[in-house]
Amino acid sequence: MSKVRPTIATLVLAATAALIAALVVAAGPAGAEQSTAQATEDALPDAPVLNIGHRGASGYAPEHTFASYDLAVKLGADYIEQDLQLTKDGVLVVMHDKTLNRTATAPEGVPARYCRGPVSNRTLEQIKQCDVGSWFNEEYPEYAKPRYVGLKIPTLEQVFKRYGKEVNYYIETKNPDAAPGMERKLLRLMRKYELIRPAARDWQVLIQSFSPESLQKIHRLKPSLPLIQLYFAGSSKTVRTDLGAARAYAVGIGPDQQDVDARLISAAHRRCLAVHPYTVNEKPDMRTLISLGVDGMFTNFPNRLDNVLGTRAADDAMVAARQSAEAYRACRGG
Ligand code: G3P
Ligand code: CA
Numbered sequence: 001m002s003k004v005r006p007t008i009a010t011l012v013l014a015a016t017a018a019l020i021a022a023l024v025v026a027a028g029p030a031g032a033e034q035s036t037a038q039a040t041e042d043a044l045p046d047a048p049v050l051n052i053g054h055r056g057a058s059g060y061a062p063e064h065t066f067a068s069y070d071l072a073v074k075l076g077a078d079y080i081e082q083d084l085q086l087t088k089d090g091v092l093v094v095m096h097d098k099t100l101n102r103t104a105t106a107p108e109g110v111p112a113r114y115c116r117g118p119v120s121n122r123t124l125e126q127i128k129q130c131d132v133g134s135w136f137n138e139e140y141p142e143y144a145k146p147r148y149v150g151l152k153i154p155t156l157e158q159v160f161k162r163y164g165k166e167v168n169y170y171i172e173t174k175n176p177d178a179a180p181g182m183e184r185k186l187l188r189l190m191r192k193y194e195l196i197r198p199a200a201r202d203w204q205v206l207i208q209s210f211s212p213e214s215l216q217k218i219h220r221l222k223p224s225l226p227l228i229q230l231y232f233a234g235s236s237k238t239v240r241t242d243l244g245a246a247r248a249y250a251v252g253i254g255p256d257q258q259d260v261d262a263r264l265i266s267a268a269h270r271r272c273l274a275v276h277p278y279t280v281n282e283k284p285d286m287r288t289l290i291s292l293g294v295d296g297m298f299t300n301f302p303n304r305l306d307n308v309l310g311t312r313a314a315d316d317a318m319v320a321a322r323q324s325a326e327a328y329r330a331c332r333g334g
Contacts, residue, residue: 044269044272044274044295044327044328044331045326045327045330045331046323046327047274047295047320047323047324047326047327048078048312048313048314048320048323048324049290049294049295049296049297049305049309049312050078050079050276050295050296050297050314050320050321050324051076051077051078051079051296051297051299051302051305051306051309051313051314052077052078052079052081052170052276052296052297052298052299053068053069053072053073053075053077053079053080053081053299053302054081054278054279054298054299054300055068055081055083055096055300056068056069056070056071056072056077056080056081057069057071057072057074057075057077057300057301057302057303058300059143059281059299059300059301060075060143060300060301061136061143061145061148062103062132062133062135062136062148062151063096063103063136064082064083064094064095064096064132064153064154065132065133065148065151065152065153065154066151066154066162067133067147067148067151069159069162069163069167072302073167073317075301075302075303075306076302076303076305076306076313077302077317078168078296078314078317078320078321079167079168079169079170079206079296079317079321080163080167080168080169080170081169081170081171081172081298082094082156082159082169082170082171082172083095083096083172083174084156084171084172084173084174084179084182084186085098085119085120085174085175085179086119086120086179086181086182086185087119087120087122087123087124087127088120088121088122088123089123089124090181090185091124091155092155092156092157092182092185092186092189093119093124093127093153093154093155093156094153094154094155094156094159095119095132095153096174098118098119098120098174098175098178099116099117099118099119100115100116100117100118100119100122100127100130101116101117102135103132103135103136104116104127104130104131104132104135104153105130105131105132105134105135106129106130106131107129107130107131107150110129110130114126114127114129114130115127115129115130115131120178120179124155127153128152128153130152130153131149131150131151131152132151132152132153133147133148133149133150133151134148134149134150136148137149156171156186156189157189157192157193160189160190160192160193160195161193164193165194165195165198165204167317168203168204168205168206168317168318168321169195169204169205169206170205170206170208170228170298171186171205171206171207171208172207172208172209172230173186173207173208173209173211173214173215173218174209176209176211176213176214176217177211177213182214183214183217183218183221184221186207186218187218187221187222187225190205196222196224196225199225199226200222200224200225200226201322201325202318202321202322202325203226203251203321203322203324203325203328204318204321205225205226206226206227206228206251206252207225207226207227207228208227208228208229208230208254209227209228209229209230210230210231210232212229212245212246212249215227215229215249215250216249219249226251226252226325226328227249227250227251227252228250228251228252228253228254228274228276229242229246229249229250229252229253229254230253230254230255230278231253231254231255231256231259232256233256233258233259234256234259235259236259236260236261236263236264238259239253239255239259239264240263240264240267243267243268243271243273244271246271246273247271247272247273250273251272251273251274251328252268252273252274252275252276252295252328253268253273253274253275253276254276254277254278254298255275255277255278256277256278257277257278257279257280257285257289257297259277260275260277260289260292260294261292262292262293265292265293265294269293269331272328272331272332274295274296274324274327274328275293275294275295275296276294276295276296276297276298277289277294277297277298278297278298279298279299279300280297280298280299280305281299281300281301281304282304283304283307283308286299286304286305286308287308290308290309295324296324
């Protein structure tokens with residue numbers, strides 16, 4: 001992207017005004033003065049709205065392939081997302097589902113069983129023979145491309161090798177209970193590719209999970225790493241109930257977009273937690289969430305969010321990530 005991004009203050013002012021208005025309505029005239037003061041001091045300091053390419057640009061290309069990640073970066077994503085699975089022989093690969101069934105097919109000559117069942121039952125050598133592009137062409141003919149046929153499942157190491165420090169990563173430990181050692185393997189690879197420090201200092205890597213145990217394990221191993229607690233769809237209230245606990249190890253939360261309201265954002269920001277809802281694919285929803293004050297969002301269509309943000313879209317993904325880290329630190333008192 002090559003946009004000049006004016007100050008984010010406009011966005012924050014609009015979001016703050018919307019939040020104040022909502023609080024004033026909720027509190028009634030008697031509570032107006034107190035609500036205004038609270039809303040003003042609740043907000044995280046200035047930071048851009050992060051554009052997170054969900055499984056890459058998975059609306060346009062086969063999820064978790066280099067084609068999808070490359071396109072996400074091209075379409076304005078500030079982060080590319082990876083879901084992690086562990087093979088039978090202990091290699092971290094990027095794939096959303098626990099099983100190969102939905103996205104993998106066996107090319108001619110490859111035993112069908114290599115591309116069926118749980119990833120954890122297959123070796124890297126086996127799953128490397130699967131095609132994870134063809135399903136997309138069949139499912140989404142409007143975006144189908146001959147070059148997607150035969151795309152392979154990348155290992156996390158291949159992802160780090162390909163993009164190095166040129167992109168920001170948003171990595172999820174998936175099914176960590178069934179994949180003992182996943183966290184240590186992730187940290188080992190981050191260390192090998194010198195991503196620990198840029199993650200801690202500049203949020204070049206954000207680590208997310210639905211599993212608090214997995215995040216707490218990482219927090220114990222490396223307390224400086226920025227972690228995002230994900231929540232399955234529930235309600236604003238169920239997420240709010242957990243924020244005090246999440247704050248002890250996480251820098252932010254990833255709620256289902258349906259659960260995001262002004263009260264959740266206010267409660268999260270009061271605890272200095274960034275709010276990155278998933279998975280937001282429609283422009284009106286993007287606009288609503290931005291006006292509520294979210295700090296980023298996952299989308300299968302990074303260009304749509306880029307378009308909605310317009311001149312407020314981050315000019316430089318690295319700077320955007322760093323500004324988010326700085327806003328968090330400022331909120332937590334340095
Ligand atoms: O990680 C945020 C979002 O991706 C969570 O949902 O199922 O797509 O991993 P899922
Ligand atoms: Ca995910």
